Amino acid sequence: HALVRLLDSMRHPDGRIAVEGFYDEVMELTPEERAQLAAIPFDEEAYKRELGVEALFGEPGYTPLERTTVRPTLEINGIWGGFQGEGTKTVLPSQAHAKISCRLVPHQTPGRVLESIRQHIAQHTPPGVRVEVHTHEHGTPAYLIPADHPGLQAARDVLKALYGVEPLYTRMGGSVPVCSMFLAHLGVYTVTFAFGLHDERTHSPNEFFRLSSFKRAQEAYGCLLERLAQG
Template sequence: MTSSSNDRLSPVLTRIDAGLDATLDRLMGFLRIPSISTDPAYKSDCDRAADWLVSELQSLGVTAEKRPTPGHPMVVGHAGPDSANAPHLLFYGHYDVQPVDPLNLWSSDPFDPKVETRAGVKMICGRGSSDDKGQLMTFVEACRAWVAEHGSLPCRVTFFFEGEEESGSPSLIPFMKENAAELTADVALICDTSMVAPGVPSIASQLRGMLKDEFTLKGPKMDLHSGHYGGPALNPLREISKIIASFHDDQGRVAVEGFYDGVHEVPEDIKRQWEGCGFNEAEYLGLAGMSKPHGEAGYSALEQQWARPTLEINGLWGGYNGVGSKTVIPAEAHCKITCRLVGDMDPQDLQKKLRAHVEARCPQDAEIVWDNTPEGSPAAVMNTNRPEFEQARKALTDEWDREAVFSGMGGSIPIAGFFTSVLGMDSMLIGFANDDDRIHSPNEKYNLESFHKGMRSWARILDALSK
């Protein structure tokens, strides 16, 4: 007699529960590897993290190997039934992590992970615990439980892990193009995301895009003594401040001409769904020490985060920044900019408009010099009409005992767009991080509940999508 779906799933969930301590031990070993991709000093550690993943996948019977790139290696693996009719999933994650600076703000060694209890909540503490090693391992461990119980996975799975996500993924697109036939599946699963609110499982239905740029405003031929030239001299810091102030009006709206081309208002039915998704605006703002939204007037914090474009100043510097005073007028000032994109905004077109805005405000005796390597990717909207989305949503609802929701996302995850543009493949973004996980910051953590129920969630999703 053929086992029913519930008979097939139940022992997998039981095994996940019973093996939690062992899975935590494996995760701790992974977190101890300081795989910081942006710093060449950690190149060997990135290699070590890739080797660690290959070994773990091979222990599950996955045909896995480390693939070289001009940068850090990719990890690719294949497992599941041989039948070409079996559903085929690609699971993506990244094994590299952000730098840990400033180190003095960490309460413990970022690469000596541990489980701590804070305010009654058990959490895994350490760099990469949430972004993205802990999340990646929820899927790997769900697969481990399936294989342990049934000898194989319930569907075909391609594992695809990269080591450059935190440093711009320079090797990603060339690798995907060179290996397109091998990597293409029915649908891609991406774990590098979060829940809309604590305990509210979510599937991202849209992602903002990204444009990065940087410019230098050059003024005097050299730094000048402010006693000799203060007054007559053009001060690049003062002039760049004027340019930056011109980016927004008093209502928080971006004042660059044509900036909102391609932006669409959120339909009322989607707004109503978002209003009931469990997002707590006051709590969200309070985590950052704010009492009200400071973005575009007339839009809620959730709309500002998910559905409105932004222009942010990420870095501004020039002159003397050491201890004490130095009476200098600097020769140049610098600015780093990012824009989050929505709808049909075109990053290349927006770059031209942004640069034109800046250059039109360049004063006499000054020069604007741009970084020649701007980066940009458009927003992504997921095809939620595919049956896999509803199957996954039902699986998440069953695990979390709370209606799972389709949500927007304020962040930019270019891989989702690349799966579409390079491989012609739709993506589902499902992760279990929380807004307070402090990713990219000191004292990163991942709730133990997220890790445990994340594994159980993926087991349920594998079951649902394999039918």
């Protein structure tokens, strides 16, 4: 019960994260950025069917696409404790465990977010309960390349030539830590250029990649290198 209460305290009923200071460094989207995301085709009903849910839930004031791409998150990855075998056993567990993670957005500092979570846990731990916090990684700052960066514009030109339509700008909820490292230590931006599609189940046991995308990627990378060489 204590662990469930503690985890529940981290989020308001409407979906907004309740950890004090969590949003302090978050930069609000500009009208232009929201317009770019709104231009991306998104079928909410199909998305709900894919997830197997009847309704979508999350931070108020943002669309489902914005919540999954440009807003920070705090989620429970796993929770366990006590007897879990077959049948019943009426013994109260002396320990319970949970794993949480956060997706950060540009300008958020991993260390500062971690410290805010530690403080929240200390302030909301029920009397008589001892909590231990273990961190598995130090975290990685979110990476964002300016929309007008020459490298990104080169990628845009290549994609437009290959597909015959104007590319749309979006962000991704995943992370590639080396991009932030290159920017922090070398002062250079990284253009990510990939051709995996939404339904190819990236990182899952049944991940796959279409041969048609592979062939198009071969052509695209050659064109991109040529385009970058032109300056």
